[in-house]
Amino acid sequence: MGILSAIILLPLLGAAIILCVPKDKPRVVQGIAVAALVLDLLLALWALASFDPGTLQMDALSFSFVEKLPWIPSLDIHYHVGADGLSFPLILLTALLSLVAGVYSLNITVRVKEFFFWYLLLETGLLGVFAALDFFLFYLFWELTLVPMYFLIGVWGGPKKEFAAIKFFLFTLFGSVFMLLGILALYFNSTPHTFDMVQLMAAHAGFSREFQILVFLAFYLGLAVKVPAFPFHTWLPLAHVEAPTGVSVLLAGVLLKMGAYGLLRISYSMLPAGFQWFLPVLVIIAFINILYGALCAMDQTDMKKMVAYSSINHMGYCMLGMAAVSSIGFSGAVLQMITHGLITGALFLLVGVVYDRAHTREIGAFGGLGSVVPVYAGIMSLTCFASLGLPGLAGFVSEFLCFLGAFPAWKWVTILSVSGILVTAAFFLRMIEKVFLGPLDSKWEGLPDMNARELLAVLPLTALTVAIGVWPRLALDLMNPTVTYLGRLFPDLFGALR
């Protein structure tokens, strides 16, 4: 078994072991879960050492850690996994966020065994989506994320958890069944019939433009719900707010990236004519996401809801970068996926920290906290600055690259989209002001500062945010050859934009 399979299957193994532990031993369950999460991250880091991102001049995608085993030979379905510069950073991100969110979730006290069972199952699904190179496998992992997430929201969530859980389930499933039809359509129209994603990336020449548009739309339904692109975003604020903190981190940090990843891996690479046909609409949707998400976030009084809406805004930047269809735009989009995962993941953790203590997330309920919880205030402010795109922090680099890439192709939309940054800055600064500055409300005087578990969860994300902000090549070197290659593809379709 290769290292990539080990990374994917280790959490599954952990989940199976947890299932065998009696439920009155929560400590053992937590120990196994953390061990599995730590080992998984270590494996991912070990893989990083031998990961080959390829060269800038390569003329085909180079996948590392490829494993291809026959799985259902009668239908020509293989267990085919591999990682390239597009998926490997996301795999690293998933392993990291799963660990920190898992460490944070050690504060869960009810039904611990079930929680970590579903949690580890979810991690396997998330990792698998990014690693799969066979459509059957891809769809399997894609759906595998649904059920654990449903339970994680539905059992351990907030007051409206049941509705949030089923809405999330039905919305995503609605999108993904159309994706399934798209997969089948690709299978029957490729010669020879295949579910192999690498082969399908080379097969687009045989697809007519009309066919590509139709299949693009089928895939888009599935991917847009995950991104989430306007108008399929309505599940997001609900699910993010109701989910327990650790799960919100994975929802925002990783789950949304599945959609964006699919847009590049499938929609763009396999259906370029469909992508080109949809491009004007995609730009508009990206713009709506940016502005609408930011304005909605501004309107919120609940910190968690605000962060949730800011995710819609940030995924808008990501889509804008993709709409550039150039190497710069793509590297901005992929980097935005990573930085948004780090920053928003940290933000959700930090909102969870204050909620655990004060049992409220209303911005108006606080004031002057900076003097009581200085460490918390410092980290929170830094993360907010990163999220609003302050130079020197990770968010700035990716957003800058997205705008830089999009500008030559879509001047006006890009100029208008920059206003989104202003709104983002406005609501984050307003929150910092209302929560940390001003006179201290006496009822918060005894508020304890962050404890070791919380620091352990948040600090790695903060450190990476600063590190990528100062030295972006840390992340960009991993993805550059792949996105450069992708950005060069299809000159006859997108040449005019570049």
Added chain:
Amino acid sequence: MRGLGLLSPEIFLSACALGLLLGDTRALRRPLRRLAGVLPHLAVLACAGAMGLVCLSASVPEELRGAGGLWAVDPMAVFFKILVLGACILVLWLSLDYRSKTPHGHPGSYGALVMLCAVGMMLLVGATDLLLALLAFELVSVSSFILAGFESRDPKSSEGAIKYFLIGAFSTGVMLYGISFYYGATGTTSLAAAQAAARTHAPLVLLAALFWIVGLGFKASLVPFHFWVPDAYEGAPTPITTFLSIAPKLAALAFLVRVFGHMLPHGVLGLGGLFALLAMLTMTFGNLVAMFQDNVKRLLAYSSIAQAGYILIGLATGDALGREGLLLYCLAYLLMNAGAFAVAIAVGNEDGYELSAYDGLACRSLGLALLMTLFLLSLAGIPPLAGFVGKFYLFAAAVGGGFWLLAVVAVLNSVVSVYYYMRIVVHMFFKEPVRPQAPALGLYLCSSLALAAAGVLLLGIYPEPFVAAVKSSAVLLTIAP
């Protein structure tokens, strides 16, 4: 007598059933009192023996396979016979751990009726002559009427059985009427003459075919011939509900495949569109009504209607891929539906069949709740479970055959179905339990659950052997006209 030798499993099973029936007679009951507890086990053994005989035909195909004037023993018939017998074994097992408020006290005749029903279905799936098919159809019907009303002291059981009987008798009449048209057109009841007759007497054969579809539609509970289903399913003893929701439905569908997928293929009568319409109606109606059920038996009854709709996709496309998908889905359906009903029996033995009985099952018994979730998710078609592989195959057949509308309706139905399957999950995981004790699980219930769960997972994760088996089973033998 080679032709009769082909029927050895059926003959064996009938003989065992008659012997078992003796055990319940007044004369023998007293001397055999000690054996009363053994009778159900004997029934299981007989079914297993018959299954062994069926499987023998796979090892010596040249001797134990073939087609005669009345029946064919071909790979597809063998496949469905194994499914039917598997269902019988599971159901007889479940019956052993089923606690009823109104116990019937006739273990011998109960087992014998299930076995006779199985004989009927085994004949039906291999029938190539309409007269034999009608006889088999009647054998299935009559024994299932009695089984549905077996808890005769429970008015609901009697009501369901009477409804079932009236509609079943009507459907037999319709079927017979259709056969008379066919006889009028061809002068024979053998299906071998069907293709030729369809060319020379197209309107008459078409009319006959429509009547057959109606008759078989009742048995397979296709919409709009499904009225009897919820009442009969709710009233019947739960193991019998399990049985009715699986075996007769699959047998009727198998016969539909033999007639309309093989003897009278779509190219001859052009009924593909009709089957697509029936499939869409069946799945949509079943799913929409299931959303509003608060009784788990009724919910699963409507779900089984919807499931028949998915299976019908395989018939609508009419190609080899569709037929293989149909077979695969039938296998998956047997496993997951039997599993779901097994959990329903485990919970229902003490707490009844209302949805509220499932409150907090995850806290009472996490294993049972997870198993139920597994079966429900499989029924909903979520990977990596058996139901998904089956649906994947069927949807692929629909897409490959260019039935786009059918494919879209089918996937949308899968989404709708998740809503009501998850309603049970909501009760199991998100509600507080009424009492902390876990439901008691008998040995047979446990083994059925384990078997079904293992099958659902194996078929979902490693479908290759099953796909290969289905590919080799989708072969029908033709008889010389």
